Amino acid sequence: MSNPEDYKQAGSIYEFTANNINGEIVSLEKYRGHVCIIVNVASQCGYAKNHYAELVELFDQYSESKGLKILAFPCNQFAGEEPGDSAQICQFVQTKNVKFDVFEKVNVNGNDAHPLWKYLKHKQGGTLGDFIKWNFTKFIVDKNGQPVERHGPNKTPKDLVNNLEKYW
Template sequence: MTNPTDYKNAKSIYEFTVNDNRGNVVSLDKYEGHVCIFVNVASQCGFAKNNYPELNELYEQYGESKGLQILAFPCNQFAGQEPGTNEEICEFTRSKGVKFDVFEKINVNGDDAHPLWKYLKHKQGGTLGDFIKWNFTKFIVDKDGQPVERHGPSTSPKDLVKSLEKYW
């Protein structure tokens, strides 16, 4: 399975594949029927201190009861705050007790941005442009695989609950 050649024509996130943090290809159709949060993460970012524990909390609270899935994508495009290898990133997320899915390090901006992230930005543009401005930008994707909301890095994961409730 491959990513759509033109991300703008994709019907949902389910048309995309990503690599997990061991390099295995994962088809996003495995998340069909789930409300998802997609987030670009960086272990050395100041936002990591609150975002990781709060994302964990959301996942623990709503993963089983509501089917919430959280998909974290390490990215080193913002002040080099995710310089580690996939193995080092795994070690960091393990130390933070992360139970949600963490994928291979990707780019979220530019020509070599992952097609999935081009799609997310295309569907939910930002206020100052489609590009991702910083680590911990969060996209909410509904049960039909449609990106329905975008939240900036300063939005606390806990503050997403009211939004998430609309899609359960």
């Protein structure tokens, strides 16, 4: 799915593609049957240290046993806190021991937001509006590719364990 106008018609995240951090097109079909956390990340955000550490911990703990997948989308729309290019982002995530999937930098708000993010916001609107308010907004997607929960940066990844257990 590449037409940004089609996101409202999508039946699941599996209809979307995104470029991974190396620029390769990835069909989100590869996540079929897995519970996923989709998160917008920023290396220079104040939340980065704690959230990256906890995302790594969740992935290490649940990727094998429960099939958890984490999809991280760098975004520079909030206070310019992800200014780097793909190579710099790769270097940063390596220092954090990230083994989950990292994608190319995207916009999560506005007309040029990535279609996946338009879909996520359409399915799980925010409290004050559908827009993403800050870095490290997390969407839980069930095994059928349906966005079932949305959590802001004030809810840490480890705080999501009880929520995730409902979908395993």
